[in-house]
Amino acid sequence: MNKETQRTLLEDVAREAGVSTASVSRVLNRAPHVSERLRERVEAAIERLGYVPDGNARALASRRIGAIGALVPTLDNPIFGAMIDSLEQRLKHHDCRLLIATYRYDLDDELQALRTLVQQGVDGVVLIGHDHRPAVGTLLARRRLPFLSCWHAEDDPAWPCIGFDNAAPARRLAEHLLRLGHRRLAVVSAPTEGNDRARARLEGFRQATEAAGCPLPPERIVTVEYGIAEGARAFETLMGLEAPPTAILCGNDTLAFGVMLAAQRKGVCVPDQLSVTGFDDLSQARFMSPPLTTVAVPAIEIGRRVADALIARIDGKIMPHLQLLDAPLALRESTGPAPID
Amino acid sequence: MNKETQRTLLEDVAREAGVSTASVSRVLNRAPHVSERLRERVEAAIERLGYVPDGNARALASRRIGAIGALVPTLDNPIFGAMIDSLEQRLKHHDCRLLIATYRYDLDDELQALRTLVQQGVDGVVLIGHDHRPAVGTLLARRRLPFLSCWHAEDDPAWPCIGFDNAAPARRLAEHLLRLGHRRLAVVSAPTEGNDRARARLEGFRQATEAAGCPLPPERIVTVEYGIAEGARAFETLMGLEAPPTAILCGNDTLAFGVMLAAQRKGVCVPDQLSVTGFDDLSQARFMSPPLTTVAVPAIEIGRRVADALIARIDGKIMPHLQLLDAPLALRESTGPAPID
């Protein structure tokens, strides 16, 4: 991969405008104390030559890149897309760009991606969740790189966070079903390894069911990868049990969509014969038929707050190490009274 | 935004290992002609010091960054997420990273984002579609930057492309409905300004309906932003007409989901009372009830091919300026015979 282009340099602009390179640089950086006349001449020269400054040289010389990095598990799930969009928008207000890296829920890939971001010289880093390879913390600390994790609620001074409690809403979801008379609950969970959010949600489901005296047997907890088709498969598995559940708690909305759609195909009526819940509150959720009971994850708000807080940290401001947001239940029609046997 | 960290430099590694900086650089770049002994000592020193090379300095000195940039309208639509995922995966095989920039279908933002990518020194650029500000082409040409557009089928030697025909499948979709006896068709389109794909699809719908002698009156073409809720609103608008359509052609799957879900809510049966089509074939499509008739956009394949072809271009290879992929219809149960009045 090579490049032969003879690009126009800052030096060329200076020559064209008949000024020094320093002056061009000042105009570029909107530095104070530049005369209107000089600025105009430089800008005209830039325009004429179609000059584009070299970000790498710039970063090298100024020791700042004007961008932060975000490490997200996947862009397949629109909930992260929404957060990223909001984060990026907000960063713009601070004249800061966003570099996105994905790691498909593989923590080794995450570490690798972080290394890449650090090499790029990002001014700060955003992480999802609390599960990471130890080297992640080491690297971040060694470089004294401002960072923020989100999407969880761990109260860890060494690990600043803007997130929400994943366990509590899960518990409340299960309690809601128990209150509706359900006793045979089941869970469709995303893989919990390296995913503290999925673990917390599962734990919430467990706590509520155990407290109610009807704990979840292993066969009623199925773990599947992310995806509608996977949710549908999980439905088959669960409904094939000797004692199929009357309610299925899903680790996220996409899995719940899969369960509901499979139910419809099999002629299992939701919620009359089967209650289903999700987690995320994607825009589809309220449009499903019936509308999906789920948890409203504040993705947009997280993006906004992370942007502000991380920029503040980069600027050396002291910030609280934990901002907890609300993740309220969205009770809709996919949950109803337990069927009478 | 400043950074005070005293990082370990290549020079420190050299000192620690007792070799020259050049040797360290060689080890880093897996250059040939380095003795095993030297390599081991250097690698040990790197490990000990936790050294991470500076990507910016590296890019500056080597005049290559090892990354390409992708300009996508939005990450909200999972179809682009899928393409990006596939692109990124494939680029890895070529030791190339991916920088993602979004522009929310605003061509001025796209140009701005391109400038940013160029500043970053990307080795190549991926664009979606054929609609761009003229300055995009100018900038790309001036920098002699390898690039590739995708998702369309314009046969333009100056604008290399890996995509598919948007109009033809749209036409075939409409013809399918006409064949089923529908005469009052309607279209829910994404905004066509700055979006050649949306225009082409609309044009395809138009051609087929006009050829069949039942052209689309203006009131039966509604344009809405992307989103489920927007699709649902479009349904309301169309079904509120004096002569409501018996079939609705949607510009993408998400709009179709909105239409179908709104129909279900209103008790309008799909396809008995209303046929609906999409465009994209998102994973949800086949799981809707009824499964959605749509067009299978080869997003994964585009990502893969774009990676290979762009890398080839960067390496100076001559490539065909157009690779046309197939976008077959996925005929499912959301379309059926026109109801008898």
Place this chain on the structure above:
DNA sequence: TTGTATGCGTTATCAC
């Protein structure tokens, strides 16, 4: 307000 000179952390071109 503007210009000069030095340094940012690597890679690459020479020598040895």
Place this chain on the structure above:
DNA sequence: GTGATAACGCATACAA
């Protein structure tokens, strides 16, 4: 094979 050293393109003290 390995080691000096000059680029790479820009920002920024410092000087004027």
